[in-house]
Amino acid sequence: MMKLSILIPSVCVVAMMATGCVSNKKFAELQSTNTKLQQSNEQLNQRLQASESDASGGKIRIKSLEEQIAAEKANAVALQAALNKCLNSSSQGNVNISKLVDEINSSNKYIQQLVNAKNKSDSLNMVLTNNLTRSLSQQEMSDVDVQVLKGVVYISLSDNMLYKSGSYEISDKAGATLGKIAKIISDYSNYDVLIEGNTDNVPISKPNIRNNWDLSALRASSVVQALQNTYKVDPKRLTAGGRGEYNPLVSNDNEASKAKNRRTQIIITPKLDQFMELIGKAPAETKP
Structure with missing residues (x-):
């Protein structure tokens, strides 16, 4: 136009x-x-x-x-769907987290019980050890070694003090020392007692004693019977065992080392059933 x-x-x-x-x-x-x-x-x-x-x-x-705009709207719809799914999962997750927290609290309580039991055991072991060492004379301490290792009390008695030479019979001079040990054992009735015989590597062959296995077991049995019959320790708490020559403290290269390996150990431990009972209280595992 x-x-x-x-x-x-x-x-x-x-x-x-x-x-x-x-x-x-x-x-x-x-x-x-x-x-x-x-x-x-x-x-x-x-x-x-x-x-x-x-x-x-x-x-x-x-x-x-x-x-x-259309693409953003579609994206917004997808995000909303994802958010809804996340919220649903979060609701279920909160339930799972709550269960997990309960399990953790239960486990922590159980761990604390174990710690308390161990602390109590350690404290009793120290008291037991102190009471025993105070009751022994200086001369007796030269033939007795008392140690606490990993929650267990080890009382090691020398062969020369405890038995007659080449025999499994208890010597007269060992009576007073065994009596003091028996009193400690009786005072701590919640402990079990293992008597363990050990020898050197020198072969032995006598009537009724075929080898060092026999000798170590017979010596341990003699101590157990003395504790039961003479000092009235409950026999249900006592166990006798022989290790022969196969549990040496040192090599058997010389007479001094052999003398050290010839020993009887009185091993005092907390009652196993108490720990088993505590283990039985452990929180049960929750299946996923």
């Missing part, structure tokens, strides 16, 4: 020139006006094309934005 309105004045100018209706000056003015109108028309056409191009680009951008 704009181009059509501009072409009409141009035709009029040509017609006027052809009929000689206007002067040269007037014609020049009309021609200048026509040129300006053509230039304006061209500028308007360019602006129109630019506007149409911008409108086309705007439509493309709008379409792209609409697609992005």
Whole structure:
């Protein structure tokens, strides 16, 4: 439409020139006006094309934005679904966490019971050891060694003090020492007592004693029977065992070392059934 309105004045100018209706000056003015109108028309056409191009680009951008909005909406729906699933899982997880906390608390309580039992046992062991060492004379202590190792009291009695030479019979001089040990054992009735015989590696063969196994077992049995019969220790708490020559403290290279290996140990331990009872109280495992 704009181009059509501009072409009409141009035709009029040509017609006027052809009929000689206007002067040269007037014609020049009309021609200048026509040129300006053509230039304006061209500028308007360019602006129109630019506007149409911008409108086309705007439509493309709008379409792209609409697609992005649609994608974001779909993403929001997916996120909401994931959130709902997470909330459901969290609810179940809270239940599992609560159970886990209960199990941890129960385990901690059980561990504390074990620690308390161990501390009590350690304290009693120290008291027992102190009472025994205070009751023994200086001379007796030269033949008796008392140690606490890993919660167990070991009373090691030398072979020379305890038995007659080459025999499993208790010597007379050992009576007083055994009596003091028996009193300690009786005072601590919650402990079990293992009597363990040990020898050196020198072979032995006598009537009723075939080897060091026999000798070590017979010597341990003699101590057990003395504790039971002479000192009235409850026999249910006593156990006798022989280790022969196979549990040496040192090598049997010389007489001094052999003498050290020939010993009888009185091993005092907390009653096993008490620990088994405590173990029985352990928290049960929860199945997943």
